[in-house]
Amino acid sequence: MAASRMLRKPISDRTLCTLFLVPSLVILAVMVAYPFLSLLINSTYRFSALRSNVEPVFVWLDNYDFLLSDPDLWDRFTFTGTFVVLTVSVQFILAISVAYYLQRDFRGRDLLFTVLMIPMMLSPIVIGFLWRYIFNSEWGLMNFFVTRLGFDAIDWLGVTDNALIAVVIADTWMWTPFVILLAVAAFRGIPVSIQEAATIDGASPFFRFTRLTLPMSAPILGIAFLLRLIDSFKQYDLFFALTGGAPGSTTETVSFYLAKVAFSYFYTGEASALAVIQLVIIIGLSLIFVRLLTRIGRQRQ
Amino acid sequence: MLELNDLSKRFGRRVALDGVSLSVGEEEILALLGPTGAGKTTALRCVAGVEKPDRGSVTLRGEDVTRTSPMFRDLAMVFEGFNLIPVLNTFDNIAFPLRSPVHQSPEEDIRKMVTKAAADLHIDHLLDRPVEKLSGGERQRVAIARALVRRPAAYLLDEPLSALDLKLREELRVELRALHRSHRSAILYATNDYHGAAALGDRIALIDGGRIVQTDTLATLIDHPQHVLVGKLIGSPSMAVLNATSRDGGVAIDGTDHVVSYAELGIAAPAGGQVKLGLWPEVIELADHELAGALQGTVQASEFRGLERVVQVELGGQTFRKTVATSFDATFGRPCWMRFPAARMFVFDGETGVRIGKAAPDLAKR
Known part of the structure; x- marks a missing residue:
């Protein structure tokens, strides 16, 4: 009796919502909120995870003070910034130009796109080592071509600027296809008839591209841009495998430095503080960007 | 002025146009009347150049333009689906043809012409509104204004009044007639609405199944139907x-x-x-x-x-x-x-x- 009455009683929408939400909220709390809180707390203590017998000392914001007055860190920020600007702009210019020609239907399209997916499927470490061989100044493939073309061999990984270019090339190789795919999707989302109408009105292909195609794909390209921005800002593994931070420590990104502080020096407190700083920057960038995107979206409605 | 000579077009097995020949006079409105799927849109698209006919030619001002890019044909077309540019506001949509590389005009002239075209279609109060915020009828009028803002060799209108309610449609027919009196240009007007064709067309070309049935004035069609x-x-x-x-x-x-x-x-x-x-x-x-x-x-x-x-x-x-x-x-x-x-x-x-x-x-x- 009791069981049948329970079965008959309908579950309200609210209860149902809660039931569906609880598991993901629990997972979020465990996976995101807890580590974040512990990170925040750790960043206010002086302690090392290596020496668990030494009692952590609460130091307020000393870790932040130490980091922000460290000129080495500012060098790393500058280097990371240069890398982000270079790699993202090269990838977008390249991807948009290629996507422009890939937007119409042609034979072997599906195959080409499958092949294009491969670089981002590979592990960055694998790619890093792969390119390390290619950029080897003695017997690398790159210098083989460079010398064939009649130039002097380039010390790719021994000079900071060259190493930066090398990583940008590798990162571009890895991520341009992703931007191409998104750009093609965005371009193909624009009704052909709008382009036709513009053509009848006397618009050249270039005019249509700049006045129609680009503005109309702005939301998707914007999201791709945001993803690439954040991702390249966090870039660690490619540098780890390709340059190892060398020459000296001049090709260390903020993430690379963070890993070093955390797991080579085991300054856990300082590393936590740096992680918080990095997080704040990324959240800040995202916020600016999401604002921009919603503004574009709102204009459209 | 505008001639379609023996235009034929098939899409796979479906025959869209089957030897369509039409001639629109210098200052004439030729209504192309036919049921949905009769080939009206395909005919207009072939004239505009965004569709390539399998056979036949299009002549504009005595010149064969069949192989001319739509960019350089000097036509203006109102599409049934409007095809406005969603990222631009009403003003910029109407101004689009005047800013294009082929028809580029000085900005102050553009301002005048756009304002005039918008006033003609009673949408001057919507000029700084994004087109995505407009109603169907308003969008249709923006699309018409975007065509009328220029003085092309000929206008191609594809069901230009279909999204309007009856009262506005009748008003706009009168307006279009009046505008035509001042523009004095050739208009090919495709519609499935008998009343629209009768009210606007100097002559009516009847199309069905991709073939022209008869082209005549309304009076002749009524007195001497050939089919x-x-x-x-x-x-x-x-x-x-x-x-x-x-x-x-x-x-x-x-x-x-x-x-x-x-x-x-x-x-x-x-x-x-x-x-x-x-x-x-x-x-x-x-x-x-x-x-x-x-x-x-x-x-x-x-x-x-x-x-x-x-x-x-x-x-x-x-x-x-x-x-x-x-x-x-x-x-x-x-x-x-x-x-x-x-x-x-x-x-x-x-x-x-x-x-x-x-x-x-x-x-x-x-």
Whole structure:
């Protein structure tokens, strides 16, 4: 009796919502909120995870003070910034130009796109080592071509600027296809008839591209841009495998430095503080960007 | 001015255009009237150059433009789907053709022309509104303004008034007429709306199944229809078309014993046995009481239109529609009586639908 009455009683929408939400909220709390809180707390203590017998000392914001007055860190920020600007702009210019020609239907399209997916499927470490061989100044493939073309061999990984270019090339190789795919999707989302109408009105292909195609794909390209921005800002593994931070420590990104502080020096407190700083920057960038995107979206409605 | 010569186009197996030839005069509005899927849009797209015809050519100002890029054809087109640019506001949408590389004009001229075009279509209050925020009717007017802002060789209008409500549509027809008087340019106006074609077209080209049925002024189409399809496309209600069989020295309406003699119809005995008799509903005498020597039919349906009534009449298993006075007793299933004036009857071939007999001599030359 009791069981049948329970079965008959309908579950309200609210209860149902809660039931569906609880598991993901629990997972979020465990996976995101807890580590974040512990990170925040750790960043206010002086302690090392290596020496668990030494009692952590609460130091307020000393870790932040130490980091922000460290000129080495500012060098790393500058280097990371240069890398982000270079790699993202090269990838977008390249991807948009290629996507422009890939937007119409042609034979072997599906195959080409499958092949294009491969670089981002590979592990960055694998790619890093792969390119390390290619950029080897003695017997690398790159210098083989460079010398064939009649130039002097380039010390790719021994000079900071060259190493930066090398990583940008590798990162571009890895991520341009992703931007191409998104750009093609965005371009193909624009009704052909709008382009036709513009053509009848006397618009050249270039005019249509700049006045129609680009503005109309702005939301998707914007999201791709945001993803690439954040991702390249966090870039660690490619540098780890390709340059190892060398020459000296001049090709260390903020993430690379963070890993070093955390797991080579085991300054856990300082590393936590740096992680918080990095997080704040990324959240800040995202916020600016999401604002921009919603503004574009709102204009459209 | 604008000529379509023997245009043919197929999409896979479907024939969209089958030898379409049309000619739009210097200052003429040619209405291209036909049902949905008749090939109107394809014809306009071929003229604009965004569709390549399989065969035939397009001539503009005496010049063959069949292979000219749509960019350089100097045409303006209003699409049925508007095709406005969602990232631009109303002003920039209308100004788009004037800013394009081919028709680039100085900004101050653009401002004047856009304001003028917007005022003509009563959308000047919407100029700084994003087009995505406009209603369907407003968007349609923006699309028309975007075409009218220029003075091209010819305008191509594809169902340009379909998204408007009846009142606005009638108003805009008048406006378009007035604008045409000042613009004085060739217009090819595709529509499936008989009223629109009648109100705007100097001449009407009837199209069905990718073929031109007949191109003439409305008066000529009514007096001398060359094909039974003319009757289907013209008039509201359209022509009463009754299947008939030729026998006993005349034509007998199927399902009745009413025979109209060849002499009365003014034709010789047709070769095939089956014919179609066409009559404009306006010449049919229809009454809700018995008439001497009239055929008896049944009221099958009736549509009250306030000042008049449209009844659907059944006669020997065939139906036609006619406008009558509201006083007409149109109770469902009631008998009614009708008389067909034989002199006003058109006889069409039962198979091909082509008019039989006295073709107007001036039409044969066209």
